[in-house]
């Protein structure tokens with residue numbers, strides 16, 4: 001028996017070795033017959049290519065390669081060719097071209113993180129996108145913002161008159177409950193008691209923080225993340241099982257509409273996906289908006305005056321009536337938020353090349369993963385003079401009522417599948433919380449921010465190395 005087992009193991013190792021050599025060969029030969037490929041970095045480790053250097057500090061690595069190889073270049077990373085476009089003029093090839101595909105670019109990650117089957121993803125993705133977009137369109141946002149306001153108020157009122165704490169934790173708790181109750185139904189997810197909410201929060205934080213690994217690595221490498229994902233999926237299974245639906249479609253929550261659209265087998269998985277999309281970016285962006293404001297005394301004073309005059313009638317414990325008009329009268333808060341989004345946008349967004357095409361004389365072959373970095377695009381001085389400075393005033397020239405953005409701003413992606421949550425966010429969500437926080441708590445001091453160059457394919461760079469550095473005091 002023992003001999004047989006050793007034989008089986010050797011045989012298995014031999015097969016693995018052959019497969020490894022074959023896949024290295026395939027990756028190294030990929031594109032070899034195509035002429036005029038962009039300059040590339042193949043690294044020195046077979047198959048992994050430059051994965052290790054890339055993984056250590058992805059954003060810096062991309063920028064260094066751009067300087068070294070030029071505006072279009074390819075990285076060989078873990079068996080894939082990733083081709084980067086870094087110039088604004090080439091972005092239409094990414095966002096509008098029929099040679100590249102959004103769904104094929106993200107499908108495998110979606111399958112890895114939320115276990116949505118390939119068939120179900122391709123069948124329902126477009127409807128799902130359109131549902132989210134429709135439900136969060138500007139015209140639908142007035143009642144939403146009033147509800148959010150009530151939810152946020154409730155959270156902030158619990159703070160008391162003075163104290164200290166972790167600003168990031170405060171933003172997270174206020175927004176988790178507010179956004180979840182709004183989009184998924186009041187207390188449909190565990191938001192009723194503190195204990196059940198804390199357990200939910202703990203699992204969601206792990207799921208979110210290691211999302212990038214979850215999208216790429218087999219589950220046994222990331223046990224903690226896999227356990228939290230299982231916990232969240234189980235939660236959604238029980239939510240789906242017990243869900244009751246109102247007769248009128250207009251009364252449905254976003255979650256109810258989604259559940260009625262997709263196949264029953266994958267519906268909890270889609271629920272988890274939407275939960276992640278709606279929280280993962282909104283929270284860091286709220287945090288950074290507050291963080292940047294608090295760091296800039298002049299901006300801080302200007303905003304405080306503005307917000308306090310608008311909301312002067314409100315006392316602790318009362319709910320503020322937020323109307324479209326009130327929000328419109330505070331354009332500077334919105335400028336601050338857009339400027340924070342500019343500086344802390346997603347590291348990369350991705351598409352799959354489905355048909356070989358040419359750009360700047362280079363051939364981009366079918367099968368390449370095409371990449372654009374909003375983070376670096378927003379540091380192009382042609383569009384954003386003094387790009388590293390937090391300067392909300394640069395947004396004053398834009399018609400904010402019409403939800404316009406500055407040229408060069410691509411934080412929400414673009415094309416058919418541009419972020420469907422951008423209206424909710426840029427209109428009200430963050431704006432409200434920022435305003436309310438200023439109302440309720442006058443933040444005395446904040447010490448924070450060690451920015452780590454994290455990479456989030458469809459997520460905001462949070463980049464906090466040490467959460468305790470977000471410590472704040474208020475009175």
Ligand code: HEM
Pocket residue numbers: 125129132136274277278279281282285341345346349350411412413414415417418419420421422424425458459460
């Ligand atoms: C500052 C905050 C946010 C940023 C920077 C952001 C950014 C993005 C980006 C870059 C994409 C990919 C688009 C592309 O590749 O062209 C995306 C997709 C998405 N976002 Fe956002 N987002 C934010 C907030 C939100 C919010 C608040 C929601 C929901 C309430 C949301 C829901 C989604 C969904 C569902 C997708 C996937 C779209 C699809 O698969 O068709 N996002 N977001």
